[in-house]
Amino acid sequence: MKRVIPLSVLVILVAAVSAALGYRAGSQRRNYWVDGQFVGTFDALKRFRAGETESGIRRVETMCFSAAYCLYDNPKLRDDVTTKLFLKDLRDYRDAYRTNKAEWSPTEQRLEKALENWK
Secondary structure (H helix, E strand, C coil), X not given: CCCHHHHHHHHHHHHHHHHHHHHHHHHHHHHHHHHHHHHHHHHHHHHHHCCXXXXXXXHHHHHHXXXXXXXXXXXXXXXXXXXXXXXXXXHHHHHHHCCCHHHCCHHHHHHHHHHCCCC
C-alpha cells in the first residue's frame, strides 16, 4: 500500500503534465493556422478594395484549394458532411474557372489528384 500511493501520484502527475503539453502544442498549431487564414483573407480583402479583382480572386482560390486539399486528401473524412456536401460544387467551380492546368499551383495539382479518389 505504501508503494501504491506514491506510484498513483506519479502517474497522475505525468498524465497532467502530458495533457498540459499536448494542449499547448495543439493551441500553438491552431494559432499558426488562424494566422495564415487572417493574412490570406486580409490580403485578398485589400486587393478587392483596391480594385484588383482578379488578384483577389486568385488569393481566395489559393486559400480555398489549400483547405480543400487538407479535407479531400484525408481518407478519414470520406463520410464527413462538409466533404460530401461541397464535392460537386468544388468540381463544378474548378471545371468552370480553373481549366488551364498550366496556371495551377502545386497545391491545386495535389488537390486534383486527391479528388480523383472521390466519387
